[in-house]
Amino acid sequence: MFHRRGYHATSTRDLGEALALNPSSIYRTFSDKHGLFLRALDHYLAGESVRCTAALEADRPVREALRDWLYSMVEPTDLPGCFVIHTATELGTSDPETRRRVDEAFEGTTAAIAALLRRGVAAGELPADLDADVTADLLFTTLTGLRVRHRAGHDTQRLRTAVDQVLRVLD
Amino acid sequence: MFHRRGYHATSTRDLGEALALNPSSIYRTFSDKHGLFLRALDHYLAGESVRCTAALEADRPVREALRDWLYSMVEPTDLPGCFVIHTATELGTSDPETRRRVDEAFEGTTAAIAALLRRGVAAGELPADLDADVTADLLFTTLTGLRVRHRAGHDTQRLRTAVDQVLRVLD
DNA sequence: CTAATACGGGAATGCTCGCTCCACAACCTG
DNA sequence: CAGGTTGTGGAGCGAGCATTCCCGTATTAG
Numbered sequence: 001m002f003h004r005r006g007y008h009a010t011s012t013r014d015l016g017e018a019l020a021l022n023p024s025s026i027y028r029t030f031s032d033k034h035g036l037f038l039r040a041l042d043h044y045l046a047g048e049s050v051r052c053t054a055a056l057e058a059d060r061p062v063r064e065a066l067r068d069w070l071y072s073m074v075e076p077t078d079l080p081g082c083f084v085i086h087t088a089t090e091l092g093t094s095d096p097e098t099r100r101r102v103d104e105a106f107e108g109t110t111a112a113i114a115a116l117l118r119r120g121v122a123a124g125e126l127p128a129d130l131d132a133d134v135t136a137d138l139l140f141t142t143l144t145g146l147r148v149r150h151r152a153g154h155d156t157q158r159l160r161t162a163v164d165q166v167l168r169v170l171d
Numbered sequence: 172m173f174h175r176r177g178y179h180a181t182s183t184r185d186l187g188e189a190l191a192l193n194p195s196s197i198y199r200t201f202s203d204k205h206g207l208f209l210r211a212l213d214h215y216l217a218g219e220s221v222r223c224t225a226a227l228e229a230d231r232p233v234r235e236a237l238r239d240w241l242y243s244m245v246e247p248t249d250l251p252g253c254f255v256i257h258t259a260t261e262l263g264t265s266d267p268e269t270r271r272r273v274d275e276a277f278e279g280t281t282a283a284i285a286a287l288l289r290r291g292v293a294a295g296e297l298p299a300d301l302d303a304d305v306t307a308d309l310l311f312t313t314l315t316g317l318r319v320r321h322r323a324g325h326d327t328q329r330l331r332t333a334v335d336q337v338l339r340v341l342d
Numbered sequence: 343c344t345a346a347t348a349c350g351g352g353a354a355t356g357c358t359c360g361c362t363c364c365a366c367a368a369c370c371t372g
Numbered sequence: 373c374a375g376g377t378t379g380t381g382g383a384g385c386g387a388g389c390a391t392t393c394c395c396g397t398a399t400t401a402g
Binding site (some may be wrong): 001005006009010038080081082083086088090093099102103106128134135138140141142143144145146148149151152153154158161162166167168169 | 175177179183216252256258259260261263264270273274277305306308309311312313314315316317319320322323324325329330332333336337339340
């Protein structure tokens with residue numbers, strides 16, 4: 001619910017109904033709304049991290065792995081966009097606990113892409129003079145844009161085309 | 172305030188204080204909170220549209236115009252990020268009146284970039300086989316990511332590097 | 343079996359929300 | 373100056389917010 005509607009638009013009553021839990025139980029278990037939000041964010045991050053690792057560390061051609069992973073990010077779904085990005089834009093840099101998680105997630109994803117690119121360079125699949133860090137930073141930036149557009153309801157086919165285009169920087 | 176804190180986190184009382192206006196005056200003038208929000212969004216869109224037109228239709232080399240415009244998007248400011256993007260992520264596709272404006276803004280920006288690219292191709296500054304629409308779509312996607320990262324407090328120098336990188340697709 | 347502990351449910355806390363009512367003042371129009 | 377219109381200010385409306393209290397019950401430990 002935090003992912004779909006955002007932090008401020010989600011009330012503790014909504015959460016209670018969805019979890020089939022009474023307010024008192026929620027507060028006993030998660031201390032408060034903010035605590036529950038951080039737990040939800042951590043849960044999301046754990047899942048994304050697993051997906052990301054599985055996709056980018058698989059033993060297959062680097063270009064393919066990257067393309068399919070990016071494609072999977074713009075697949076139609078009933079929960080479009082990225083919870084971390086929504087959090088970053090809604091809460092900005094105001095809440096330190098949230099900010100730490102957002103920063104870590106962004107850094108982690110960029111680092112994972114960079115590692116994949118380095119593997120591609122080492123394997124001779126990518127140009128030897130490719131700057132893995134700078135390129136990863138660009139790919140991450142574009143991915144962020146893709147997920148915002150995904151959230152905004154943009155057509156999957158068009159987003160896939162943007163993926164194809166950005167991957168041309170690997171040539 | 173809507174830009175900085177988001178729709179739900181901004182109360183009519185906050186708005187009243189900032190505008191030095193009483194609740195009753197606000198409601199008489201803007202009908203309700205949602206109406207005021209739409210007015211604020213329209214005001215922002217008008218300003219951005221002017222900036223965008225000035226930057227992209229100026230009579231100078233296409234690459235330069237594009238680069239400087241993108242650089243200007245990641246300049247340090249006390250109001251980082253893009254109001255439209257924050258709105259798109261916070262309100263998603265749920266509110267039709269908001270959605271229409273967001274869609275128009277996204278389409279308009281993409282079209283402006285495409286027009287600039289076409290000018291570059293026509294002037295021989297860009298490769299003749301460059302697909303203006305597809306490339307504009309990518310540049311817009313990356314710009315969206317840049318502005319999210321700007322909001323998230325990322326370093327301007329790093330964002331500029333991402334700009335430089337993505338502009339390589341013009342070669 | 344009993345005592346202690348943990349936990350869920352219902353009701354209610356104080357507060358802030360979006361929003362409205364109404365009386366009054368400022369302002370044009372004649 | 374009189375009369376109608378327009379906008380302002382203060383007080384307050386019901387509703388919903390995050391949060392807490394308290395009590396009954398299930399669970400566990402000795």
